[in-house]
Amino acid sequence: MLYRENGQFKTTYAADQQIFPIAQDRWTILGILLIAFIAIPLLVDEYLFRAILIPFLILSLAAIGVNILVGYCGQITLGAGAFMAVGAYAAYNFHIRIEGLPLLVSILLGGLTSALVGIVFGIPSLRVRGLYLAVATLAAQFFTDWVFLRIPWFTDNSSSGSVSVSNLQVMGWQIDNPVSKYLFCLIFLTIFALLAKNMTRCAIGRQWMAIRDMDVAAEVIGIRPLFAKLSAFAVSSFFVGTAGALWGFIHLASWEPAAFSVDRSFQLLFMVIIGGLGTIMGSLFGAAFIVVLPIVLNQFLPALGGVFGIKISTAGVSHAELIIFGGLIVFFLIKEPHGIARLWSTGKEKLRLWPFPH
Amino acid sequence: MNIRKLALSASLCTLALTSLAPTQASAAAKDQYFPVLVYRTGAYAANGAPWANGYIDYLKLVNARGGINGVKIIFEECETGYATDRGVECYERLKGKNGGATVFQPLSTGVTFALTEKAPVDKIPLITAGYGRSESQNGAVFTWNFPLLGTYWVGADVAIQYFAKKLGGVANLKGKKIALVYHDSPYGKEPIPVLEELGKKYGFDVQLLPVAHPGVEQKATWLQIRQHRPDYVLLWGWGVMNSTALREAQSTGYPRDKMMGIWWAGAEPDVKDVAEGAKGYSALALQHGAEPDAKVVKDILSMVYAKGQGTGSKEEVGQVLYMRGLLSSMLGVEGVRKAQERFGKGKVMTGEQVRWGLENLNLDQKTLDAMGFAGVMRPVQTSCLDHMGSSWVRIETWNGNKWEFSTPDWYQADEKFLRPMVMLASGKYAEEKKLKPRTPEECKL
Incomplete structure (x- = not known):
């Protein structure tokens, strides 16, 4: 009823090609952005910021990066955690070794370093694909684990391998309270999501998708696999590396290589698979599912038990959390193999036809 | 199941979720609140569970003995699974509840590193009895860390x-x-x-x-x-x-x-x-071993377990890790008791006041004997510069x-050998963080 595009005529090419061609979508997104930038900082308490919103924003950014590589270019990666680690430690080294380097520059340089490392580890993708490539990227994971655990230079010779940063500021804006951290991450995510969305709509994105759908055919029509694949690795690693730097600097403030273990790589891959391969929206859904759901379950179950007068032990809660979480993953994958983003778009389709669906 | 049913059930679930969501009891700060970070699941559960049981049983014992000068203790567990990010989440969740957390004891060096950055902001002391960062012994730099008993x-x-x-x-x-x-x-x-x-x-x-x-x-x-x-x-x-x-x-x-x-x-x-x-x-x-014969253990068995309020199984009471949890808990409680001596007996202490208590902790042999810790541990005395209090090991x-x-x-x-290393490492930390170590005058405050 409300969600209908009748009467919205496009008179220019620009209007036809905009990201959200339907007016209602545009208003919704604008509304969400307004809520995110203005309402949430005013309303939400510190716990939500620190425990849910900030990790959600940063991991969304990383998931977008992984989605570019896995969803758009079809190159499976199990090394996302490694690129996060490279981003975080590179940014850390720029931050402490170059006196007076602005925070933004450090973080972006961290992302760039990660992009370079990504290109190097993307080279095998020119020869191997599918599961074999996944194994090759796993090597990146173990390699970076080894580097940051064993080479003391990268961790500034800290005896325990744990590093920390403090006194973060951007042009006089102190990033020390949860609201400023949240806004800082939100600005990053907004800009990067817009970048990613546009990149996937232009020539380079179409090259990636051509490679994903059938690389031999893509080569025949004149797409260079070398360029397409390596650019996907570079862009993806840049996103993931930036997210890693944010994770270290903004979220943790003090971290060790274990923060970017192979578990993190799997988590990111699950996010894009559950959220929806090849969609930006899906990355956000996936991140929300993986970050928020376990925490919600963890707090909701004891309350639920309380309603029925049952006292669930701490161990019981965390076991139940894993069982329900795993069950939901299987459920979603069976019901909608294309991810939550697909549910979202099917929902939108239905709304358009409402009240007479066919 | 078609999409409509799915959407319907999903929204019903959300509705149920929001209506059942725990309504936070507003801070009625009559009780001293002890958040307890534990791990009863995961790869380290076998070692984490007895520690947690000891920790909680001692809190129950204090309540059974009448609280800290009459102030009852309330506590709440949060499962970290020995993972740093979950530990930080637990910390954020519990730190402001019930009028504010008294003290945190994460039982994980990784979580300790992360919380070391947060504790000074939230003004909650961090006890890491027998773990954590070794240079945090220097209380002039690490105001909020207490690696009591040993690093x-x-x-x-x-x-x-x-x-x-x-x-x-x-x-x-x-x-x-x-x-x-x-x-x-x-x-x-x-x-x-x-x-x-x-x-x-x-x-x-x-x-x-x-x-x-x-x-x-x-x-x-x-x-x-x-x-x-x-x-x-x-x-x-x-x-x-x-x-x-x-x-x-x-x-x-x-x-x-x-x-x-x-x-x-x-x-x-x-x-x-x-x-x-x-x-x-x-x-x-860490001073103690398995202590099934200690008086405090017998008290726990008679005053907590005999009433069916024990946290774990009766057999593990007094085992090594159980005792470690119990000692950790006791140190926190004694910090509160000491703080009450200065800031008012029978009152609920804030994190800042407990920090003072921990920094001026002085458990001599007589006190320990009276609490039932004879033979379990040696006297502990902390100061502003020494947040460890004792360096005896068996x-x-x-x-x-x-x-x-x-x-x-x-x-x-050998303190003569270790002290310069502690000073060097903590000095480096202070320099990195642009912290000014506390002077002896500031210590007296």
């Missing part, structure tokens, strides 16, 4: 003293090889600077052999040990890594009496399954079915 540097120093004693003097350490088999995490890496420094001083060789989390895969490590034949092996493991190391030592034929564990590798779960195979293996003891040996103190004598870490 890993203390442990490393005492272990070398013990080896020297076995060899008949420090002079005989020259040319010896000592291997450190460690958990590859901030926890396992803590002792390395001290061992290397001591190696230079006494002329022995330190071999570093990291074991990846969770530590069930150690074949390669023990192959290296078989090749190099170190004179002693120092085991710095946690959880399943310890029993695996002992099994590997058994199958490699490395003599167990030349192996020495840190106090986190010296509890029942570490050796129970290896039983006879671990005979002769010794471990440092050594226990596994005889095949229980831990016993083979050498009744106590060891004390």
Whole structure:
């Protein structure tokens, strides 16, 4: 009823090609952005910021990066955690070794370093694909684990391998309270999501998708696999590396290589698979599912038990959390193999036809 | 199921969720609130659970004895699974509840590192009894950290003293090889600077052999040990890594009496399954061992378990890790008691006041005896500059079915040697963070 595009005529090419061609979508997104930038900082308490919103924003950014590589270019990666680690430690080294380097520059340089490392580890993708490539990227994971655990230079010779940063500021804006951290991450995510969305709509994105759908055919029509694949690795690693730097600097403030273990790589891959391969929206859904759901379950179950007068032990809660979480993953994958983003778009389709669906 | 039903059920679920969501009880600060970070699941559950039970049982005992000068304790568990991010989430969730957390004890060096950055902002003290960062002993820089009873540097120093004693003097350490088999995490890496420094001083060789989390895969490590034949092996493991190391030592034929564990590798779960195979293996003891005969344990059995309010099973009361949790809990409670002496008896203390209490803790033998800790631990006295309070360590040996103190004598870490290292490391931290160490005048406040 409300969600209908009748009467919205496009008179220019620009209007036809905009990201959200339907007016209602545009208003919704604008509304969400307004809520995110203005309402949430005013309303939400510190716990939500620190425990849910900030990790959600940063991991969304990383998931977008992984989605570019896995969803758009079809190159499976199990090394996302490694690129996060490279981003975080590179940014850390720029931050402490170059006196007076602005925070933004450090973080972006961290992302760039990660992009370079990504290109190097993307080279095998020119020869191997599918599961074999996944194994090759796993090597990146173990390699970076080894580097940051064993080479003391990268961790500034800290005896325990744990590093920390403090006194973060951007042009006089102190990033020390949860609201400023949240806004800082939100600005990053907004800009990067817009970048990613546009990149996937232009020539380079179409090259990636051509490679994903059938690389031999893509080569025949004149797409260079070398360029397409390596650019996907570079862009993806840049996103993931930036997210890693944010994770270290903004979220943790003090971290060790274990923060970017192979578990993190799997988590990111699950996010894009559950959220929806090849969609930006899906990355956000996936991140929300993986970050928020376990925490919600963890707090909701004891309350639920309380309603029925049952006292669930701490161990019981965390076991139940894993069982329900795993069950939901299987459920979603069976019901909608294309991810939550697909549910979202099917929902939108239905709304358009409402009240007479066919 | 079609899409409509799915959407319907999803929205119903959300509705149910929001309506049932725990309504936060507003802060009625009549009770002292102790958040408890635990891990009863995951790879380290076997060691985390007894610690948590001891911690909570002691809080229950304090309540059964009438609270801290009449102030009752309330507590709440939060499961971290030994993961840093979940630990931080728990901290954020619990820190503001019920009028504010009294003290946090994360039982994980990784979580301690992360919380060290947050504690000064939230003004909540952090007790890390027998773990955490060693340089945080310097209270002038680490205002909110309390590595009470001992740090890993203390442990490393005492272990070398013990080896020297076995060899008949420090002079005989020259040319010896000592291997450190460690958990590859901030926890396992803590002792390395001290061992290397001591190696230079006494002329022995330190071999570093990291074991990846969770530590069930150690074949390669023990192959290296078989090749190099170190004179002693120092085991710095946690959880399943310890029993695996002992099994590997058994199958490699490395003599167990030349192996020495840190106090986190010296509890029942570490050796129970290896039983006879671990005979002769010794471990440092953070002052206490298994103490089933201590008065405080008997009190817990009679005042908590007899009423059916025990947290764990009756059999494990008094075991090594149970006692560690109990001691940790006691230190927190005594911090509150001390704070009440200054800020008002029978009142609820804030984190800031408890910090003062912990910094001026003075548990002499008489107090300990009165609390039922006779023979369990030695007196502890902290100060502004020394947040550790005691550097005494005992050594226990596994005889095949229980831990016993083979050498009744106590060891004390060499403060003259460790203090400069603590000052250097904490100074570096202060410089990095642009912190100004507290002056003696500020300490008095």
